[in-house]
Amino acid sequence: MQLPEFHNEALTDFSRPENRAAMEAALAKVGSQLGREYPLRIGGEAVRTRQALRSLNPSHPSQVVGVHSAAGVELARRSIAAAHEYFPSWAARPAAERVQVLVSTARILRERKHEFSAWMVYEAGKTWPEADADTAEAIDFCEFYAREALRLSGPQPLTPVPGEKNELRYLPLGAGVVIPPWNFPLAITAGMTTAALVTGNTVVLKPSSDSPTIAAQFVEALLEAGCPSQAISFVTGSGSAIGDALVEHPLTRFVAFTGSKQVGLRINELAAKPQPGQRWIKRVVAEMGGKDAIVVDSDCDLEKAVDGVLVSAFGYQGQKCSACSRAIVVNAVYDAFLERLKEKARRIRVGPSEDPGNYMGPVINDRAMNSILGYIETGRQEGRMIAGGGRASGDGYFIEPTVIADVDSRARIFQEEIFGPVLAVTRARDFDHALELANDTEYGLTGAAFTNDRARLDQARDAFFVGNLYLNRKCTGAMVGGHPFGGFNMSGTDSKAGGPDYLLLFTQAKVISEKI
Numbered sequence: 001m002q003l004p005e006f007h008n009e010a011l012t013d014f015s016r017p018e019n020r021a022a023m024e025a026a027l028a029k030v031g032s033q034l035g036r037e038y039p040l041r042i043g044g045e046a047v048r049t050r051q052a053l054r055s056l057n058p059s060h061p062s063q064v065v066g067v068h069s070a071a072g073v074e075l076a077r078r079s080i081a082a083a084h085e086y087f088p089s090w091a092a093r094p095a096a097e098r099v100q101v102l103v104s105t106a107r108i109l110r111e112r113k114h115e116f117s118a119w120m121v122y123e124a125g126k127t128w129p130e131a132d133a134d135t136a137e138a139i140d141f142c143e144f145y146a147r148e149a150l151r152l153s154g155p156q157p158l159t160p161v162p163g164e165k166n167e168l169r170y171l172p173l174g175a176g177v178v179i180p181p182w183n184f185p186l187a188i189t190a191g192m193t194t195a196a197l198v199t200g201n202t203v204v205l206k207p208s209s210d211s212p213t214i215a216a217q218f219v220e221a222l223l224e225a226g227c228p229s230q231a232i233s234f235v236t237g238s239g240s241a242i243g244d245a246l247v248e249h250p251l252t253r254f255v256a257f258t259g260s261k262q263v264g265l266r267i268n269e270l271a272a273k274p275q276p277g278q279r280w281i282k283r284v285v286a287e288m289g290g291k292d293a294i295v296v297d298s299d300c301d302l303e304k305a306v307d308g309v310l311v312s313a314f315g316y317q318g319q320k321c322s323a324c325s326r327a328i329v330v331n332a333v334y335d336a337f338l339e340r341l342k343e344k345a346r347r348i349r350v351g352p353s354e355d356p357g358n359y360m361g362p363v364i365n366d367r368a369m370n371s372i373l374g375y376i377e378t379g380r381q382e383g384r385m386i387a388g389g390g391r392a393s394g395d396g397y398f399i400e401p402t403v404i405a406d407v408d409s410r411a412r413i414f415q416e417e418i419f420g421p422v423l424a425v426t427r428a429r430d431f432d433h434a435l436e437l438a439n440d441t442e443y444g445l446t447g448a449a450f451t452n453d454r455a456r457l458d459q460a461r462d463a464f465f466v467g468n469l470y471l472n473r474k475c476t477g478a479m480v481g482g483h484p485f486g487g488f489n490m491s492g493t494d495s496k497a498g499g500p501d502y503l504l505l506f507t508q509a510k511v512i513s514e515k516i
């Protein structure tokens, strides 16, 4: 089997009337399907429970997007047992068959691109371009991992040993749990799930309770693409109720998680403890939070730096692990930077995400809103509020783009992940000091530096300790294939989604040496 060279899916240009009309039509179509019920899918069987889990539209919280069955511990355990039972059959399929499932899934996502995006507008509060980028990334993951799986299933280069025929094969691990967050509800769900499936593992997918409907739509696409229903179980339910049962199960072979530091560390700890009857060390792939900084040098294009910080801090309401939550600005341009940033931040329009005139939509839920507002109050004590500072009008979970200046590196809003539209700005003496401050965090996910000075660009290359460093551009928007993504330290287990190493995390290597 051969596939054409990988290319990133093009983003939709919504300034074109035909694209706007197509998105309007998709929003209307998906709008007519809100409130539908979705069962659990366990080992190929649709299962309904009495307890319902409702997902809401954060722009209009009285609107129910999907009604899901909440699984309890018993069903969680049953799903792992079913995935374990089907594993040998799925693992035995030729790699090309599994690759074909991903290619077909990509085709389905592409054909219904705007519908998938519309689901994210309703359920995750994504604006049109943010939703479109999420769908494009999901397509990219399917296409990229399909090609990677073909590469790994072929002959691998080994140093010849005289008198022997040697071979290296990548085997799947077994039955695993995939636990995505709500903030890239299609892309990250698709990425982790397809990486696990295409390498021959079976999957129990437990989506975020804030975005289960998008995950359900994705599972429907996978099944339509020919994925056997026993290879992918879909188990909705609160992470605090069923997460431990899924992770601890002795038949769970691996956990692929993306989410907060707190939950990631818990999973890592629970998975490390062998259970009676367990025959392996569980593999944990955990992608966690960030406290990402953009460093602004005295010698840089200040306008570009301001724009780069704004889009990184406030795109998708600052709810990206890669979002800029700290701008660290060299003294010589600090006041000029703040002045321009304040002007532009105040002009940002916030409101329901189905309205394409709004640059920022709502934050995900009332818990998140209250936590972010709490940080804004803390920030009032820790710095000087220069833009925003409270709720924006509307019945959704809207928060103003908020900028807090003169923040010390010991401040909570400098150190803790807020995951909302709140930017701390800190003054640095010079570029060396700015890099030192940028690295003064337990996280190490993304970062950026704006400078025209070649030596300082090189200095950032060497000294800025993050998994994804961007120079003279925003720190969000990693592209599959071009920017393999993942961070250091408390940002996770150092994996790189969308890169050439990623599928190896879902395999184990076997070497066969035959005397000839």
Ligand code: NAP
Pocket: 179, 180, 181, 182, 183, 184, 188, 206, 207, 208, 209, 210, 237, 238, 239, 240, 242, 243, 244, 247, 258, 259, 260, 261, 263, 264, 266, 267, 287, 288, 289, 290, 320, 321, 322, 417, 419, 445, 485, 486, 487, 491, 492
């Ligand atoms: P979260 O609260 O940690 O939840 C993530 C997932 O874990 C959800 O599906 C959640 O289910 C589940 N979960 C909760 N408790 C669990 C438990 N005890 N055992 C197993 N699973 C459990 O994070 P989030 O709010 O969804 O996502 C935001 C976080 O993700 C931020 O910290 C962000 O930086 C990080 N993130 C990192 C990356 C990256 O690539 N490094 C990418 C995106 C996001 P419920 O919804 O049912 O609780």
